[in-house]
Amino acid sequence: MKTIFLLAALVRSSVANHCSAPVWEGGSLLSAGESCQRKNLKGAWCQQNAANCATCSGIWCDVQTEDDLVSDNQKDGESNTASDADVSPIQNGAQDDHGHNDQSDENLEHENVDSDSYDVCTGRPELDALLRKSNIAKVSKIADSDVYTWSGFCRAVRMMDEIGLPLELGSPNDDNKLAIGAANIASLLAQTMWESGGEAPFSACDENNYTGKPDAACTQRHDGQRYDSLVSSTSCQVDPQMVMTAETHASWTLGPMQCVPGTITEGCCWWGRGAIQTTGPHNYAQLQRNVVGKLSQLDNVDLCTNPEAICQVDELKWLGALYYWTSVVQKEANFPCSLQSYVTSGFDLSKSIVGGADFATGCGGSVNNGYWASTPHGNVGRLGYFNDLMEAMRANGLHSSASSGQGDFECDKAKHSEEAQSTDVCMQCSGEENCYVHGWAAPCMETTRAFCSNTQNSVWCGATSNADTVVDTQANEDSDVGVTESDKESIVDVTEDGGGITSDSDNVKATDKHASEVSCTELQADADTGHCQDFLARVANILDIPVNEITSFTSDTPNVPVCSRGPDGTFATSQGGLWAGVLYKVCTDPLQKPSFRRKRNLRGRLSKSHKA
Numbered sequence: 329m330k331t332i333f334l335l336a337a338l339v340r341s342s343v344a345n346h347c348s349a350p351v352w353e354g355g356s357l358l359s360a361g362e363s364c365q366r367k368n369l370k371g372a373w374c375q376q377n378a379a380n381c382a383t384c385s386g387i388w389c390d391v392q393t394e395d396d397l398v399s400d401n402q403k404d405g406e407s408n409t410a411s412d413a414d415v416s417p418i419q420n421g422a423q424d425d426h427g428h429n430d431q432s433d434e435n436l437e438h439e440n441v442d443s444d445s446y447d448v449c450t451g452r453p454e455l456d457a458l459l460r461k462s463n464i465a466k467v468s469k470i471a472d473s474d475v476y477t478w479s480g481f482c483r484a485v486r487m488m489d490e491i492g493l494p495l496e497l498g499s500p501n502d503d504n505k506l507a508i509g510a511a512n513i514a515s516l517l518a519q520t521m522w523e524s525g526g527e528a529p530f531s532a533c534d535e536n537n538y539t540g541k542p543d544a545a546c547t548q549r550h551d552g553q554r555y556d557s558l559v560s561s562t563s564c565q566v567d568p569q570m571v572m573t574a575e576t577h578a579s580w581t582l583g584p585m586q587c588v589p590g591t592i593t594e595g596c597c598w599w600g601r602g603a604i605q606t607t608g609p610h611n612y613a614q615l616q617r618n619v620v621g622k623l624s625q626l627d628n629v630d631l632c633t634n635p636e637a638i639c640q641v642d643e644l645k646w647l648g649a650l651y652y653w654t655s656v657v658q659k660e661a662n663f664p665c666s667l668q669s670y671v672t673s674g675f676d677l678s679k680s681i682v683g684g685a686d687f688a689t690g691c692g693g694s695v696n697n698g699y700w701a702s703t704p705h706g707n708v709g710r711l712g713y714f715n716d717l718m719e720a721m722r723a724n725g726l727h728s729s730a731s732s733g734q735g736d737f738e739c740d741k742a743k744h745s746e747e748a749q750s751t752d753v754c755m756q757c758s759g760e761e762n763c764y765v766h767g768w769a770a771p772c773m774e775t776t777r778a779f780c781s782n783t784q785n786s787v788w789c790g791a792t793s794n795a796d797t798v799v800d801t802q803a804n805e806d807s808d809v810g811v812t813e814s815d816k817e818s819i820v821d822v823t824e825d826g827g828g829i830t831s832d833s834d835n836v837k838a839t840d841k842h843a844s845e846v847s848c849t850e851l852q853a854d855a856d857t858g859h860c861q862d863f864l865a866r867v868a869n870i871l872d873i874p875v876n877e878i879t880s881f882t883s884d885t886p887n888v889p890v891c892s893r894g895p896d897g898t899f900a901t902s903q904g905g906l907w908a909g910v911l912y913k914v915c916t917d918p919l920q921k922p923s924f925r926r927k928r929n930l931r932g933r934l935s936k937s938h939k940a
Contacts, residue, residue: 347374347381348389349483349642350625364389368479370642380640449482451489452497455509462724467717468517473530475576476603480642484650487643491622493654496667507671507728510721512658515691518714520603520649522706523695529713533639534574535600535607537581543858545585546596546905552889553904554859555598558608564616564632566609568595575639592858601638604649604695619651620644657694666690671728675718677711688714754789762789775895847871848915853906860891860902867914876900879917885910 347370348363358366369375370386378388449456465471465478488494496512498505525531537544547554556566574584587597600607606615609632616631629637629644638644657663662683670687673679680687684701688711696704704710718726757764757772763780764787765771780788849870857863868875876898881891888910894901906912 346389347386349386349479360387360389363387374640448486449478450485450495450497450509450513452509454506455497455513458506458510458721458724458726459513462720462726464513464517464717464720467720468521468713469529470517475533476524476530476645477642481646484643484646487623487625487647488619488650488654491619493619493651495650495654496658496664504668504671504728507675507726508667510726511667511671511675511687511718514714514717514721515688516649516653517717518688518710519692519695520646521713522692522710523604523649526706527709528578530603531576532578533576533601533603533645534585534636535605536578537583537585540582541907542582543592543596543905543907545587545593545599546858547889548599549904550889551904552860552891552906554596555600555608556595557859557903557905558598558610560610560613562613562617563608563610564598564613564635566595566598567633570595570597572597572634572636574599575636597635601635602645602648604652606638606648606652615648615651618655619647652695656698657691660690660694660700662690662700663694672730674728674730675722754787757789763787764789773895776897846915846917847873848913850911850913852909852911854909858905858907860899860904860906863906863912864891864899864902864914871914871916873916874900877916878914880915881912883910883912 346364346367348366349368349370350358350363364387367389370381374381374386381388447456447460449459459465470476470478470481485495495509495516497509498507502508521529524533535548537548539548541548546556549555559566569589570587571589573586577584585599587593587595598608598612606612612631612635616629620626620629620631626641626644629641631637638648662685666680666682666685666687669682670677670680677686677688683690685693685703689703689707690700692704692707692710693700693702696702696706754764760774761772762777763773763775765773765780777788780786849867851857851863851867851870853863857866864875864878864881868878871878878899881899881902883890888907889904890912891899891902891904891906893899894903
């Protein structure tokens with residue numbers, strides 16, 4: 329008998345001791361005991377102990393907490409099993425009009441969805457009813473995920489609304505407000521489905537090591553720039569002593585991402601996390617300052633000291649994605665017109681093309697490339713997810729009218745050309761900043777037009793000070809973008825002694841004479857030279873030259889990151905990272921050293937800045 333009691337106690341303890349999310353019902357926060365009874369469980373890390381649960385802004389539910397609730401319920405009468413049956417048909421497997429079971433046992437096994445979090449998602453009753461009836465939790469694959477939860481998504485949506493960064497769900501006076509909200513949520517979920525796992529949606533929170541590199545935690549960017557170099561004056565401080573291991577990783581990878589002091593991954597704790605991967609110290613600081621820091625429910629979370637919290641707290645897995653969506657995607661110049669066109673055309677993507685992309689593709693471009701008109705990677709898969717979600721809602725009664733009662737808003741596609749899209753982002757720059765690069769942590773900068781034009785997803789915002797009259801043609805040697813024939817005629821060479829001015833043709837004739845003076849060296853990147861600045865310093869020492877006299881940087885290994893010229897047109901300001909074990913070739917050419925740097929003045933005269 330004693331054994332039976334002991335086993336019962338152990339079972340009871342294992343069931344009672346858990347970390348539950350606070351539950352809101354009817355606009356009020358339920359008591360700790362009631363929230364514990366709902367068992368709206370936080371993530372696995374949060375379940376380990378009470379301290380972790382507190383970090384996750386959860387409620388640590390132990391035997392005493394639930395005993396208190398049972399005692400209170402007994403005072404009110406008999407067991408409320410019968411009354412529970414009347415609370416929500418979803419809890420009891422009721423079928424909707426199409427015979428679908430909104431909360432099957434399979435869904436509950438993964439989701440642990442309580443009636444409140446499933447019934448109330450966005451806070452818009454009509455929209456929430458549509459999401460529930462269409463079983464979007466299942467169609468989106470969230471209900472099948474071991475990493476993400478539908479209740480976490482819904483709570484995150486309401487949190488964003490609470491801090492004044494709401495999803496676009498349609499204006500109250502808009503006849504198509506339901507369709508607008510549904511389409512926007514479908515687009516958001518479609519993008520997060522792909523971003524969080526590709527063909528296996530919502531299977532990852534932490535970035536997976538898909539390159540198989542030992543330093544993947546430092547960067548997997550195509551340009552090789554390290555994540556910890558994505559900083560600004562307001563970013564999180566990079567702590568080289570920070571130790572961190574990813575919460576999730578795919579079975580086909582080498583293992584979870586890690587950052588460990590004294591190794592090749594020292595300081596590399598800023599990999600992508602969340603439904604739309606938040607990456608780099610700048611973006612983590614933005615999320616902390618503009619979202620997390622404004623939510624009292626997340627008082628114990630500091631992403632600058634624990635970026636992994638994004639994958640430890642259910643709501644944070646979504647908040648980064650929602651923050652990006654509401655502050656970047658929804659603010660794209662073409663977003664409102666394209667969304668409205670998609671809805672009023674009867675949900676025809678081909679009729680929603682504005683600024684070079686349809687609604688779903690444009691949102692994907694903003695997410696994947698930071699640019700509306702840039703087709704995202706895996707667009708076929710993203711579109712497939714979007715169409716599945718929209719078809720599910722249309723099958724459950726979603727429709728639209730041909731006209732929209734949005735009052736003063738007019739969707740004039742002629743006003744939303746790709747050119748208009750470009751100039752709009754320049755409003756975010758100030759002072760002498762004349763170049764905007766979509767997707768960069770600090771997108772505004774002051775640079776030359778040639779450098780800006782040669783940078784992927786960039787927008788030239790016009791001249792400031794003498795930036796348009798004096799051009800560093802070190803960048804122009806790679807491209808003549810933005811330089812007319814008349815401009816080329818005024819390009820002159822300035823020798824180091826300032827004594828003579830020669831034409832381009834004279835220097836071209838002299839190239840062969842100096843070919844023998846070109847010096848090169850080859851060096852393999854390692855743990856100490858994984859960043860461009862470290863690698864270039866070592867190479868410059870070998871060549872016995874200043875870093876700014878390096879003129880080329882290449883590798884015979886295909887598809888590897890290389891160092892490129894920085895904002896000043898030389899390698900002295902180069903940023904980015906390299907792959908360990910790859911052999912790189914670096915050269916210096918006397919004809920292309922700074923002493924021969926060419927500067928252009930629109931009046932054909934030397935600028936005052938020609939002397940060193």
